[in-house]
Amino acid sequence: MARKEGGSAGGDHLGREWWWDKIAQAVLFGGGISAIVFVIAIFVFVAQQGLGFALFDLDLATFFTSPQWRPTSEPEPIFGALALIVGTASITGLAMLVSVPFSIGAAIFIGEFASGRTREILKVLVELLAAIPSVVWGFIGLMVMSPLLMDVFDVPVGVSVLNAGLILGLMAAPIMTTIAEDALKAVPDGFREAAEAMGATRWQVIRQVVLPSAKNGLVAAVLLGVGRGFGETMAVLMASGHSINMPSSPLDPVRALTATIAAELGETARGSEHYRALFSIGILLFAVTFVINLLADVFVRGRRASR
Amino acid sequence: MVEVERDTAVSKLEVEGLTIRYGETVALKDVSLDVRPNEILGIIGPANSGKTSFLRAINRMDEMTDGMHVSGRIALDGTDVRRWRNVYALRRRIGVVFPLPVGLPLSIFDNVALSPRLRGVHDRASLEEIVERCLTRAALWDEVKDRLHSLGSLLSGGQQQRLTIARALSQEPDLLLLDEFSIAVDPVTTMRIEDILKELREEMTIILVTNLVQQARRLADRTAFFLKGDLVEVGPTEDLFMRRVRDRRTTDYLEGRFG
Numbered sequence: 001m002a003r004k005e006g007g008s009a010g011g012d013h014l015g016r017e018w019w020w021d022k023i024a025q026a027v028l029f030g031g032g033i034s035a036i037v038f039v040i041a042i043f044v045f046v047a048q049q050g051l052g053f054a055l056f057d058l059d060l061a062t063f064f065t066s067p068q069w070r071p072t073s074e075p076e077p078i079f080g081a082l083a084l085i086v087g088t089a090s091i092t093g094l095a096m097l098v099s100v101p102f103s104i105g106a107a108i109f110i111g112e113f114a115s116g117r118t119r120e121i122l123k124v125l126v127e128l129l130a131a132i133p134s135v136v137w138g139f140i141g142l143m144v145m146s147p148l149l150m151d152v153f154d155v156p157v158g159v160s161v162l163n164a165g166l167i168l169g170l171m172a173a174p175i176m177t178t179i180a181e182d183a184l185k186a187v188p189d190g191f192r193e194a195a196e197a198m199g200a201t202r203w204q205v206i207r208q209v210v211l212p213s214a215k216n217g218l219v220a221a222v223l224l225g226v227g228r229g230f231g232e233t234m235a236v237l238m239a240s241g242h243s244i245n246m247p248s249s250p251l252d253p254v255r256a257l258t259a260t261i262a263a264e265l266g267e268t269a270r271g272s273e274h275y276r277a278l279f280s281i282g283i284l285l286f287a288v289t290f291v292i293n294l295l296a297d298v299f300v301r302g303r304r305a306s307r
Numbered sequence: 308m309v310e311v312e313r314d315t316a317v318s319k320l321e322v323e324g325l326t327i328r329y330g331e332t333v334a335l336k337d338v339s340l341d342v343r344p345n346e347i348l349g350i351i352g353p354a355n356s357g358k359t360s361f362l363r364a365i366n367r368m369d370e371m372t373d374g375m376h377v378s379g380r381i382a383l384d385g386t387d388v389r390r391w392r393n394v395y396a397l398r399r400r401i402g403v404v405f406p407l408p409v410g411l412p413l414s415i416f417d418n419v420a421l422s423p424r425l426r427g428v429h430d431r432a433s434l435e436e437i438v439e440r441c442l443t444r445a446a447l448w449d450e451v452k453d454r455l456h457s458l459g460s461l462l463s464g465g466q467q468q469r470l471t472i473a474r475a476l477s478q479e480p481d482l483l484l485l486d487e488f489s490i491a492v493d494p495v496t497t498m499r500i501e502d503i504l505k506e507l508r509e510e511m512t513i514i515l516v517t518n519l520v521q522q523a524r525r526l527a528d529r530t531a532f533f534l535k536g537d538l539v540e541v542g543p544t545e546d547l548f549m550r551r552v553r554d555r556r557t558t559d560y561l562e563g564r565f566g
Contacts, residue, residue, distance in 0.1 A: 194409040194471075196371060198422050198478060199399030208421060213412035 050279025071274040087254030092229040094165025107180035130174035141167040141239025159241035162250040176225040183217020233258040325379035349527025356533035402475030408467035410459040418459040445473035465496030
């Protein structure tokens with residue numbers, strides 16, 4: 001007591017660990033904030049390049065309803081993105097149809113049934129699958145899937161919605177499987193044990209307890225897959241046929257939004273109408289991605305709040 | 308009185324030569340004891356005495372535990388549990404309450420309705436009746452009747468433990484196993500649950516593993532003392548506490564000289 005009254009704040013000095021703590025905090029803050037900064041920067045760039053054009057010069061009615069994308073036709077170019085939107089939507093939709101059941105099934109098998117060595121080998125293989133570059137998938141679509149589809153369905157062209165959808169489904173599946181499996185693993189073993197002790201069969205445990213409690217993570221996995229499919233460019237460019245077309249069957253070739261930007265941007269004059277129209281497509285992609293994420297968020301929160 | 312019952316009663320559970328190993332480690336050595344119908348058998352003993360392993364062997368939870376190996380005979384109503392072909396049907400007859408409450412991430416209603424649904428009860432009226440009855444028996448109904456559809460895992464620890472008991476009761480078990488149920492529960496809730504158990508004894512047989520010797524004294528008709536995998540002795544609870552014991556170690560443990 002006497003020492004404290006002496007006036008000097010005994011022991012109050014900023015030591016090394018105090019500074020390290022401050023530095024660590026600053027570095028982590030910078031890391032965390034950079035994600036936001038980059039997203040905003042990208043948004044500003046895309047908006048600056050295309051938003052003025054999209055709002056004032058572009059005929060939005062034509063953009064959303066016309067299937068004619070003729071950016072270079074003279075004298076009057078037509079910027080109709082409907083065929084591209086339908087192309088992307090049909091490919092992504094088909095891909096999800098293929099990959100969601102496969103991924104969830106694979107995740108359940110790896111997470112709940114496989115054990116020991118089988119499980120480890122499967123996980124490594126799935127991760128390996130996720131690491132295959134998209135151009136390789138495009139190559140497979142072009143060189144393997146295409147002739148296969150021509151043979152099986154007896155059609156003259158093998159690059160189509162079906163081809164791109166299957167390739168994209170295969171591409172999205174490993175990531176969805178990995179994330180879905182993580183979601184299943186996050187379910188505490190106590191839940192499984194409690195349910196099994198009640199006499200639930202393995203399938204009942206999964207169906208009644210594990211899947212409901214992993215639901216948020218599974219939705220996240222699926223949405224990430226949708227995002228992956230939606231944004232994928234190279235494989236879709238190679239496997240879809242890349243021809244502007246309103247598909248009437250899965251065997252028709254189509255063109256995707258992303259592939260259009262990739263294929264055309266390099267050949268346009270900077271600042272030209274065509275260039276800025278491509279950025280308008282970019283804004284559309286950005287907006288849709290944003291909405292998907294927002295929906296995921298609302299869904300996850302909404303579920304929590306209603307319970 | 309006790310002596311008369313001992314002669315006439317048929318065993319609910321007969322355990323003979325039960326040995327449990329985890330790999331090389333022996334958790335329980337050659338244990339034999341009987342559990343009578345409608346009694347509460349207390350099992351006391353310090354940590355690592357094999358109490359939990361004993362419970363797990365009864366409803367064959369060892370089958371989902373890596374490395375756990377059980378030998379010996381456990382007969383429920385005269386039939387060896389290892390002879391049951393349908394292990395799920397066996398487990399449905401045995402209610403289990405774990406040390407830490409496990410509120411499944413379902414609504415309160417669904418938590419209690421889960422077991423009836425597993426055995427095929429699906430009509431709404433029956434389920435509602437079962438849920439109300441079991442929650443009432445577990446002294447939880449009044450607290451949750453207005454929010455049956457909110458998440459069971461959001462309840463407090465004491466409420467979750469009563470939810471767990473309601474869920475076990477919804478199995479309509481004839482054998483109830485409790486493993487240190489009061490470990491994460493406040494004293495008031497503990498007393499409420501103890502009162503529930505006294506009533507439940509009328510309908511079912513209860514095995515109560517507890518690390519609180521006074522809890523065994525309050526509830527158990529007979530008490531077994533496990534120590535390092537041995538069943539040191541089993542007898543009427545009052546005998547143990549009145550020092551009518553066969554083994555010095557029992558008195559030492561009851562009087563807190565170790566454990």
